[in-house]
Amino acid sequence: MLHTLFNRLRKSFRLEGRPVVMAYRGYGNARRVFFKGHVLDDRLLYEAEKGDRKRKNLLAMLSRYMSKGIPGQRVKITFAGEVFDTxxxxxxxxxxxxxxEEPLSQNGWLPARYELLDGLPSGEEVPVSNSxxxxxxxxxxxxxxSDVDDTILISHASKTLRKLRLILTKNAKTRLPFTGVASFYxxxxxxxxxDCCNPIFYVSSSEWNLYDFLVDFCEVRNIPKGPFLLQKYKANLWEVLWSGGGSHTHKLEKIxxxxxxxxxxxFILIGDSGQKDAALYAEIARExxxxxxxxxxxxxxxxxxxxxxxxxxxxxxKxxxxxxxxxxxxxxxxxxxxxxGFITLEEYEKVRREVGC
Incomplete structure (x- = not known):
């Protein structure tokens, strides 16, 4: 009821942009699959480019924390010949x-389609998102x-001011990975x-606000594709400062x-010493x-x-x-x-040469 009233007020006072679906990569096994995403107001969504100045990088990052999620929106998901709503x-x-009921016959990366079912002006084209x-x-x-901050992406996550400077003045095309990460992964x-393909999952204390940034970063730096499991979306500008901070118990739950x-x-677990990965991973190993x-x-x-x-x-x-x-x-x-015996000698030598050992 409150969601319906909220959406009517947005339309009546022209407070809304165009609702869009940001579909995240899903994952699962032959019998159980998880689909995730956000319905967002597109007014403040902005994507930075490699040659952008710091001001545009700042706007792009702030837009991720100022873009509002839209509650109560029905989304149709089409996957593996089946259709269902959320x-x-x-x-x-x-x-x-x-x-x-019957196990899926296909595996690997499979396409999924997401469509908004309501919340649109009459006659407007239905927003579609593919993932x-x-x-x-x-x-x-x-x-x-794998963790993300200070594991694959140089972030200075334990040094607040240095981290803030990085996330506000750089973008996915200018941020740097640790040397050798792409080849190792x-x-x-x-x-x-x-001939096999071992799955990689990225579990981070960063919020869903950074999803598109992280996907772009991995693509630009040739880091293998994998689902992301992130923290709850935040729409408070001040929380940029604490992105990835605070309690990391959500990592335990996701792992x-x-x-x-x-x-x-x-599984192999990969993290860094800057936060609490070692203690969390030890707890998981014992559990x-x-x-x-x-x-x-x-x-x-x-x-x-x-x-x-x-x-x-x-x-x-030990x-x-x-x-x-x-x-x-x-x-x-x-x-x-x-x-x-997890990787070949040839692949190790490739990583070693990249690192310069």
């Missing part, structure tokens, strides 16, 4: 879990769950058997969810015995420094038969992955 919540977010859904492939050797995705969604798949093949933590503490508590945690896990490796660069993780 509805956006008070923030404009929607999430739909669908179970199939894709990952269905686990039968020959996957293992899965990879492609090597993990291919595994030892070059548990992935391990339960793919019960026959073991799911035998399911975590290895944990790689990028040490971002600075030259000549290593967090003592992380070394102690890694030592404790006694329990769990591998947590603290690495200063991507080559260190790639070497261990090669020794464990």
């Amino acid at each position: 509805q956006s919540d008070e923030t404009g977010y929607f999430e739909e879990e669908v179970e199939w 894709s859904v990952y269905i686990q492939e039968k020959d996957s050797e293992f899965g990879i769950i 492609h090597a993990l995705q291919s595994g030892i058997d070059k 548990r969810h992935l391990l339960n969604t793919y019960p026959a798949l073991n 799911f015995p035998g399911r975590i093949l290895s944990i790689y933590i990028r040490d971002v503490s600075g030259p000549g420094r290593t967090e003592v508590h992380l070394q102690q945690l890694a030592g404790d896990l 006694k329990e038969g769990l591998d947590m490796l603290l690495v200063k660069d991507t080559a260190g993780a790639a070497l261990h992955a090669c020794e464990k």
Whole structure:
């Protein structure tokens, strides 16, 4: 009822732009699939380009936090020959879990189509958004769950002012990854058997506001495609400062969810030392015995420094038969992955050359 009143007021006072669906990458297995997205007001959506000045980069980033979600919007989802509806919540977010009586016959990346069913002026073309859904492939050797900030993307997430300067003055085409990340992740995705495709999931404490930025960044830097699992969308400008901060318990929930969604798949976890990845991953490894093949933590503490508590945690896990490796660069993780048989020697050498070891 309140959602309907909100939408009528927006139209009556011309407070709305054109509603659009931002469909996120979905994922699932042969019997259960998860679809996610947002219905947003397009008035403030702005995409920065590589040659844009800092002012335009600033506008593009701020627009992600000023664009309002539209509640109570019905969305039609078409996938694998089936059609079903869902509805956006008070923030404009929607999430739909669908179970199939018969297992899906296809796997890998499959197309999905999203259409708005209401909230449009008479005669206006229905906004359509296309995305894709990952269905686990039968020959996957293992899965990879990776953090984003200071794991693949140089973010200075634990240094608020430096982080703020980066996110407000750079864009997806000018932000930098850590050297060797793309090659290492492609090597993990291919595994030892070059014909398989091991799934990669990106679980981050960043908000859904940054989804398009993260997708563009990975595409520009040739980092493998994977679903993103992010935090609740925020529409408060001041929360830009704390993007990715605060409690990281949502990471635990999302990683548990992935391990339960793919019960026959073991995982490699990749994070950094700047936040709480090591402790969270250790908790997951103990909670799911035998399911975590290895944990790689990028040490971002600075030259000549290593967090003592992380070394102690890694030592404790070693006694329990769990591998947590603290690495200063991507080559260190790639070497261990090669020794464990996760990637080929050829792929390790490629990463090593890129890093300059």
